[in-house]
Amino acid sequence: MFKRVDGDGRGSVTIHVEGQAIAAREGDTVSAALLASGLDVRRATAVSGARRLPYCMMGVCFDCLVTIDGVGNRQGCLVPVAEGMQIEIQKGKREIGK
Amino acid sequence: MMRDYDVAVVGGGLLGSAIAWGLGRLGQRVAVLDEGDIAKRASRANFALVWVQSKGLGMPAYTGWTVRGAKAWPKLAEELKAQTGLDVVLQQNGGFHLTLGEPEYEQRTQLVARMHNQVGAADYQMEMLPAAEVRKMLPLIGPEVSGGSFCPYDGHVNSLRTFRALHVGMKQFGVDYLPERAVGAIMRDGNEFKLTTAHGEIRAAKVVLAAGNANQTLAPMVGLSAPMGPTRGQIVVTERTMPFLPHPLTTIRQTDEGTVMIGDSKEDELDDRVQNFSVNAVMADRAQRTFPHLARLNVVRSWTGIRVMPRDGFPIYEQSETHPGAFVACCHSGVTLAANHAFEIARMIQQGALEPELVGAFTARRFDSEAGAGGSGYY
Amino acid sequence: MSAAPKQDQYDVVVIGAGPAGLAATAMTAEAGLSTLLLDENAGPGGQVWRAINSTPVKTEALLGVDYWSGAEIARAARDSGAEIIHRATVWSLDRDLEIGVSVGGGSAFVRAKRVIIATGAQERPFPIPGWTLPGVMTAGAAQTMLKSSGLVPDCPTVLAGQGPLLWLLAAQILRLGGRIDRVLDTTPRANYIAALPHAFGFLTSPYFSKGLAMMREVRAKVRVTSGVTELAAEGDGTLSAISYATASGKRERLPAELLLLHQGVVPNVNLAMAAGIEHRWNERQLCWTPVLDAFGNSSVAGIAIAGDGAGIGGAQAAVVRGRRAAGDAIKALRPQAKIVDLSAELARAERGRAFLDVLFQPARQFRIPQGDTIVCRCEEITAKDVLDSVAIGATGPNQLKAYRRTGMGPCQGRLCGLTVTELMAEARGKSPQEIGYYRLRAPVKPIMLSELASLPKSEESIKAVVRG
Missing domain, CATH: 3.30.9.10 (D-Amino Acid Oxidase, subunit A, domain 2)
Structure with missing residues (x-):
């Protein structure tokens, strides 16, 4: 869907999406890194289970909800990536204990 | 609009809607007069419990009325589902108060x-x-x-969907829901009541005040009283x-x-x-x-x-002696008692008289002595 | 990691680190007022100057000179002595100028003598059939990814809508080697005539020459279809095609994996409305704008609004509005200070705006959807659902909430509010002003229950809750 432009000199950051390691860059938000990964990162809504991807990327729409380091329903577009971060795709309602 | 109605219900919240739905169900011609988008509406602020425990300390009749309402709820939920297709998700498998x-x-x-x-x-x-x-x-x-x-006996329900189902059902029964018509005055005119709103006048043979805390101001217009707190x-x-x-x-x-x-x-x-x-x-x-x-x-x-809250916490159901055909109904527990309002109170209003054996304890005359200190209508 | 505010009381609290907020912060702090700047993003810049300190796109010509003008203002704010906290979520503001702010999973209240809301704008909802499909995004979203992460589309991509940002984004994507297959221009043809009376101001504004150059640049590389009057996104679980029709009757279906939508921006009203600030329907910008005096002061004493949150004016106007609000705060708290009159500068910055507002006023069918098109993305409520509610008696957005839960999801009405107001207004034959808006309350952004639980509790409050 998206590719990185040439000459991006930022350092690499490894995050894990459903256990799979992907290379993000310093300063990426979680949502940007997911969209750049080429993986199927569609979440399922809590109402009907419909598939969604981020819509606004600026904290407004809440379609970027994702589980980050075991905490569910976080706005991936507002959280910068960090080395070793564990990402799970949000599937419907928030799970108990997440 | 000059259509004449059998009953004008003042207030389109859960209580007014349940009574109006119940009257529509009995074939009555009903108008519901309501406020607009911004109003103090307990019907969209409530906690949606169908609740029995701890209700009625200081007034045993309230316990009985509450148990009756809880037991009648499944019938209301079923009828609403059959009529409107909307599932109000009634769940009555018991409830807790945790300490x-x-x-x-x-x-x-x-x-x-x-x-x-x-x-x-x-x-x-x-x-x-x-x-x-x-x-x-x-x-x-x-x-x-x-x-x-x-x-x-405790449980809960989707109260917003109940509200919607009652309104959908009212429409199907031919009840006229008339929003943005806060009632300014009620006059007795021959055999009718004349209700004045900003958007015209409504005439009806009977009037039911179900306007929540505003009943306090409306009730004296028809020789009733509804002390609220x-x-x-x-x-x-x-x-x-x-x-x-x-x-x-x-x-x-x-x-x-x-x-x-x-x-x-x-x-x-x-x-x-x-x-x-x-x-x-x-x-x-x-x-x-x-x-x-x-x-x-x-x-x-x-x-x-x-909260809609009669001064002592218990419901008020009263009929006017000076203005026959005028009734007042107000209570805190519009969700819990919805089935009672839809079936029992609506029936009594259609018949023209409240039944003392069921609701006599809830007369507003109990406030005349001013002995009624706070009971346990609500915790 | 961001830290919580160092004090619980400031002279000035500025909310939002875009053009208006940065300019205001630099000015009040340089004047010696204790100033706290709270911002939701990881770095300064807001949306227009997003990632100004960190963008991987370093070649100046690629993002353009307007973008880089933000660097100096961001530096001025940083060096001003103001306390600046990023990744801070302001979730409450009330009439006593008490601000609830969440930083790093903890919440605190700070008090201000003056508050400047500079929460800017958001994309106007663009509720077409299929707009919730994965692969449909706002143009602003693509621009955010481009600026902050150097990401550009590399799949079959269509841009659709109208307004300066659409052309700027197209030019930036193309300069950076990204892919655009088609631009679908939805500007209604009648708007060109309606905008004519405002053309003089526009022709003498900087928008004119810059805008023309950008459109030429894009048209040289991408096919542009004008006069688009119908638009739908299609696909099963993900976007696969876009169908459109034009005023001249042409219909086409384009395969696409990415659709970038834009029909202008509108003020971000949630915080201001939750604070009780009076807003009115703006007939030209077709959105709610706050009622403000000449200095940006709102109906709530002590709270000013600057930037696009005061009504869409663009980045240059936002900077001046930020300084104007800052000047008024300085005058109020340091009566002996000399404040420069900025009215001429503001008039210059706002020149041409009326033309843009009218020319790019979105068409009715792209604001007021029909049938099964989703209105409320969070609760998945359609236009038909809304109209059914009107039929059983919903008079405005708040009764509609009771019937259908619109606006009750996590976005708190941000992406359905305007649509709901206009849809209900049309259905009821009333003006949007008469229909009104959702009654908004804190928290205006979600906060954890534990954060709420950690706030101070009075004896009286405990008694109000623990009742046996």
Whole structure:
């Protein structure tokens, strides 16, 4: 869907999406890194289970909800990536204990 | 609009709508006069419990009326489903009031004892359960939970969907719902009542005042009285989460949509536009001590609402002696008593007289002596 | 990691670190007022100057000179002595100028003598059939990814809508080697005539020459279809095609994996409305704008609004509005200070705006959807659902909430509010002003229950809750 432009000199950051390691860059938000990964990162809504991807990327729409380091329903577009971060795709309602 | 009606119901909240739906169901020509988009509406601020336990200390008749309402709810839910296709998700498998720490447990135990000792009270099996017993039914409770009271008749419902179903159903019964028509004056004109609104006049043979706390001002227009003592309550709501709570609590319930509602407060402040975060903090703190996993959930909304509350906490159902055909109905528990309003009160209004054996205890004349100190209409 | 505010009381609290907020912060702090700047993002810049300190796109010509003008203002704010906290979520503001702010999973209240709301704008909802499909995003979203992460589309991509940002984004994507297959221009043809009376101001504004150059640049590389009057996104679980029709009757279906939508921006009203600030329906910008005096002061004493949150004016106007609000705060708290009159500068910065407002006023069918098109993305409520509610008696957005839960999800009405107001207004034959808006309350952004639980609790509050 998206590719990185040439000459991006930022350092690499490894995050894990459903256990799979992907290379993000310093300063990426979680949502940007997911969209750049080429993986199927569609979440399922809590109402009907419909598939969604981020819509606004600026904290407004809440379609970027994702589980980050075991905490569910976080706005991936507002959280910068960090080395070793564990990402799970949000599937419907928030799970108990997440 | 000059159409004549059998009954004009003033107020389109849960109480007015239930009565109007019930009258429409009986083939009556009904108009519902309501306010507009911004109004103090308990119907969209309530906690949606169908609740029996602890109701009626100081007035055994209220216990009986509440039990009757809870028992009639399945019939209301079924009829609404059959008529409108809307499932109001009634769940009546018992509910809890949980306590944190021993002093609260002791206090609750005393309340339960006083309820049981009350002469004439219906037996509704409210019992105290220690924490270990509660945990068998609610495995996620935290270590601070000391136990609680349980009543098998308690339950909850989707109150917003109930509200919608009643309005859809009213339309199907031919009831005219007339919003943005706050009633300014009610006059007796021959055999009719004439109700004045900003958008014209409505005429009806009977009038039912179901305008919540505003009944206090409307009732004297038809020779009735409805002394009210409203209070404010705040509620906090979380995002949707997977089902974890099989029984509703007095202060925590999980909706069928998955959100967790956390209540509630009883405040003297009556401005529903401002919030008291200190109160929200207490509610949030108690909720996370009751269920520790709630701590990490996101709060997506909170609101304040004004309770419809007769001065002593118990319902008022009264008919006018000076203005025959005029009735007043107000109560705090518009959700719990919805089936009573839809079936019993509507029937009595159609017949033209309240039935003393069912609702005689709720006469507004009880306030004449001003002896009625606060009971336990609401905790 | 961001830290909580160092004090619980400031002279000035500025909310939002875009053009208006940065300019205001630099000015009040340099004047010696204790100033706290709270911002939701990881770095300064807001949306227009997003990632100004960290963008991987360093070649100046690629993002353009307007973008880089933000660097100096961001530096001035940083060096001003103001306390600046990023990744801070302001979730409450009330009439007593008490601000609830969440930083790093903890919440605190701070008090201000003056508050400047500079929460800017958001994309106007663009509720077409299929707009919730994965692969449909706002143009602003693509621009955010481009600026902050150097990401550009490399799949079959269509841009649709109207307004300066659409052309700027197209030019930036193309300069950076990204892919655009088609631009679908939805500007209604009648708007060109309606905008004519405002053309003089526009022709003498900087928008004119810059805008023309950008459109030429894009048209040289991408096919542009004008006069688009119908638009739908299609696909099963993900976007696969876009169908459109034009005023001249042409219909086409384009395969696409990415659709970038834009029909202008509108003020971000949630915080201001929750604070009780009076807003009115703006007939030209077709959105709610706050009622403000000449200095940006709102109906709530002590709270000013600057930047696009005061009504869409663009980045240059936002900077001046930020300084104007800052000047008024300085005058109020340091009566002996000399404040420069900025009215001429503001008039210059706002020149041409009326033309853009009218020319790019979105068409009715792209604001007021029909049938099964989703209105409320969070609760998945359609236009038909809304109209059914009107039929059983919903008079405005708040009764609609009771019937259908619109606006009750996590976005709190941000992406359905305007649509709901206009849809109900049309259905009821009333003006949007008469229909009104959702009654908004804190928290205006979600906060954890534990954060709420950690706030101070009075004895009276405990008694109000624990009742046996």
